[in-house]
Amino acid sequence: MADRMVTAVRAVVGVLPDGEPLYAPFGTMVIAGPVAQCHLCGGWFRSVGAHLKAHGWGRTDYREALGLERGQSLEGEDTRRRRAGAMRRRRTSDSAVRAGCRIGREMASSGELAWAAASAARGRRQPEQRRRKTLRTLASISPRARAEGTTRASVARLRDVADRVAVAAGYDCLGDLVRERVAAGSSLAGISRESGLHKDWLTRHLAKVAPAAAHDIAEAVSGPSPVRHDVKVSTTR
Ligand SMILES: [Zn+2]
Numbered sequence: 332m333a334d335r336m337v338t339a340v341r342a343v344v345g346v347l348p349d350g351e352p353l354y355a356p357f358g359t360m361v362i363a364g365p366v367a368q369c370h371l372c373g374g375w376f377r378s379v380g381a382h383l384k385a386h387g388w389g390r391t392d393y394r395e396a397l398g399l400e401r402g403q404s405l406e407g408e409d410t411r412r413r414r415a416g417a418m419r420r421r422r423t424s425d426s427a428v429r430a431g432c433r434i435g436r437e438m439a440s441s442g443e444l445a446w447a448a449a450s451a452a453r454g455r456r457q458p459e460q461r462r463r464k465t466l467r468t469l470a471s472i473s474p475r476a477r478a479e480g481t482t483r484a485s486v487a488r489l490r491d492v493a494d495r496v497a498v499a500a501g502y503d504c505l506g507d508l509v510r511e512r513v514a515a516g517s518s519l520a521g522i523s524r525e526s527g528l529h530k531d532w533l534t535r536h537l538a539k540v541a542p543a544a545a546h547d548i549a550e551a552v553s554g555p556s557p558v559r560h561d562v563k564v565s566t567t568r
Contacts, residue, residue: 341373347396358398358459365407370397380405398459486539493540496526506544509537513548 345353354373355361361368366375369382370393376382380390383405388396394403404411493505502508512522519533526532538545 353397360397360399360403360405362404362407365409367405367407376407377410378406400460403460489536489540492528492532493536496528500526504541505537506541509533509541509544510547519548 341354343352343354345357347353347357351371353370355368355370357370360379363375366377367379368375369379369386371383371386371388374382379393383390383393390405391401393399393405394401406414497503497505497508500508502511508526509519509522512525513519517525519537520530523530523532523534537548
């Protein structure tokens with residue numbers, strides 16, 4: 332190994348499922364300036380990618396086995412920069428590369444690239460490195476802020492639906508519509524269906540969008556002479 336930089340006693344920091352010891356942490360590529368560390372032997376190389384042949388491994392297998400993203404560089408900074416520069420030069424000179432780049436750009440602009448990436452991610456286990464990134468992002472948003480954001484947005488959406496349904500049926504608000512129909516013997520499922528909603532919509536959401544009406548109806552159906560709200564289910568949709 333001509334480009335081997337350091338020879339030292341190296342600590343095993345993990346093991347692969349097949350028992351292979353790891354000298355660099357799973358899911359992380361350790362790059363220190365011009366060199367990167369090989370997970371399999373702990374050696375430092377300008378290009379771990381090129382060195383992998385010594386272990387009989389390919390770059391793709393290596394990234395996959397070590398939990399690295401497919402785009403993760405396996406090289407020290409110098410090598411990576413040199414490669415990127417060479418690729419830039421090729422891009423302007425080589426027509427095949429240029430065509431490939433154009434197709435890539437077209438796919439990206441039409442959203443196909445995102446779709447392809449998403450389906451690739453669905454088809455394979457998420458690399459450890461990306462999983463950690465996602466978890467870090469989620470952790471940076473407090474659960475409460477997340478829940479509040481979701482609730483506010485979804486209640487606003489539900490209110491829009493409620494207003495639309497009430498107006499379409501000729502009422503000022505959904506509460507009035509529901510009170511009148513329940514008094515006439517309709518079930519919440521029936522009113523939901525009649526309004527073009529999922530049969531459980533009012534059962535789930537009435538208290539959120541029309542709390543006063545929900546309270547009145549709860550009393551009406553559980554009072555001394557309850558409306559048989561569960562009997563008459565409208566068959567119209
Ligand atoms: Zn190695």
